[in-house]
Amino acid sequence: MQLLLIRHPQPMLDKRHCYGASDIAVAPEVLQSCCERLLPQLPRGVAIVSSPLQRCAQLAQALAKALGQEAVVLQAGLREMDFGTWERRAWDDIAWSEVEAWNQDLLHYAPGGGECLLTVARRMWEVFADLQRRQAEQLIVICHAGTIRMFLACAAWQSGQVGPAHPDAAALEAIALQAAATRTAISYGEVIRLDVATA
Structure with a gap:
């Protein structure tokens, strides 16, 4: 199975601000431009999960409309x-002591009282396993830089296992730590092709 992982277009909030789960819009012209760049790279007849x-x-x-797909599956995970x-706060307005506390315990510290990295890893493993169970040759997955890094880390761990395995x-x-250590930039609208085993 191949996952075509695509990071969303640039939202209407710049990188000087912290954002993750906030539901931030994309300017219509940015959305259209991203869609036009992506279409030549994507196959038809492939399910889209977002x-x-x-x-x-x-x-x-x-993309679904342009590719003639009937529906998009929205996956909360x-x-x-x-x-x-x-x-949505400016990074400069977040106390350095809080940022440093996160740096000192990436796995368990929950920035701003939100999610810790380990919680995200558990959630993303469940999504990763769910997508594998779909038994499709390809899937288009529209998500975020952080979740793409988690997918890459899940696939890397799985590739080192013999047969089906669930991480302890x-x-x-x-x-989680491998995903956090991945410093490679993932551009807005970039396609990353990830080959994974089917469940």
Whole structure:
């Protein structure tokens, strides 16, 4: 199975602000431009699964219409990490002591009282396993940079296993930390092709 992982278009909030689970819109012209760039890269007749956040769902719906797909599956588990009270705040306005507390305990510290990285890893593993059970040759998945990194880490862990396996607590911690350590930039509207085993 191949997952065509696509990061949403640039939302109407710049990188000077913290955002994850916030439902931030995309400017119509940005959405249209992203859709036009993506269409030549995507196959027809392939199911589209999307984060329910509008910066993803709007792109998924536009692509589905252009590709002649009947519907988009909105998968709640694909949403970006929840940064709690940090959401939509300028990074410069968040106390350095809070950011440093997160840096010191990436796995368990919940920024702004939202989600900790380990919680996101558990959620994303369940989504990853669910997509594998669909038995499709390809799936188009519209989501976020953080969730794409989690997919890559899930696939890397799975590739090192013999036969079907479900990660235990230690493996989930390793998956979460690998995703956090991935520094490769993922551009808005970028397609990453990920080959994974079917369940």
